[in-house]
Amino acid sequence: MKVFITGIGSGLGKGLAEIFVKKRSEVYALGRKIPEDLIGKVTFEKCDLQRLEYISTSLEKLLSNVESLDLIILNAGVLTKLKDIHDTPIYEMEMMMDVNVWANKVILDYIIDRNIKVDQIVAISSGASVNGNRGWHGYSISKASLNMLIKLYSREMEDTHLVSLAPGLIMTPMLEEFVLSSDEEKFPSVRRIKSAIKMTPSEAAEKIYNSLHILKTFDSGSYIDIRNI
Template identity: 30%
Template structure:
């Protein structure tokens, strides 16, 4: 069954719909006429939009993710975006600038939110993707997760959690490609977006480097629209340029 000449996606799911980028993605998808948009957040809140179906999930609670996926089974999404992530923890703990500041509990929390949580979403959402049509699973990553581009060091837990996420996405792409020849699994770097995640690190940024969430969402959806199965397993920035692992 071909999607040529048809609206794509007809159904989408955004995990992290209450965040700056996630909420903007939901609104952009609604503006583009996506018929059904599942919008997930920890408390079930989401921006108002036509065709919106809110749901709640917790990145650290696998059962909640399984329940959310099951609620979408009857009308499964063709596009899944994981727009979650943490840079500064709830208690104010930020990225470690030196290995001397590493803390096992904080490191475990960063990995739980940036790596394990998205992996659990993939575990339950990838099986819902249809084999006979275009399907995309994308997760927000970060350029600092690129091992080959790392020339500064520091930010240990954040860098490592995103590098691990990129590896998992590559694994998922290989496995899914064996059964879904139209599927795409990718990581996305949205740039420096004006959101709660980047707020503590915005001072001193060069003019024009900070992107509005609405613009970032449009950029990311534009990138996704241009990707095909040959790009599955790779990592792209908001301009559509591939970032090396």
């Protein structure tokens, strides 16, 4: 199995890379860093996905000899500290849009232009894309945009099955730094997240791996919350 994953430096991306390596898949990865324990086990190209103008060059270095992929997981994403949208500067919103949405457009355009055949694409979305909780500012907007981006590409990539997937609550560095440390009185979702059961990145990655065949039973372009399947 040939798999391409973005953002394997930590959290869910690292967990996904590890499980596919364990399953003896051929893993290609793009992101800012590679964990030491994955060096030599995946084919990696360093790329800051916020720098949109460099993504195609990095993809060419990584995938120039690849004619087909069984699976693409668009995992890389960024969140900043929870705050009211009124207090969130435009540059911060633009940064989240660049990484969470437009970087994925550049990647999908490269795949189409290079005529790389892909069986399945899973874009990692979030429940924040639909619930509109206070404090989630540009992250909610960018993930909602990602859902629509995937739906639109599903209309054009007719031989590929695409979904955007909310993976559930995962105890990641991003969650700990920007969510669990936030004011739970001002942002009620924080209290709910603190009390909710959370998966480790490895548990979440295994759940996604085991759900891949189920995802393909949904219409291409769907938004799916893994907690509902």
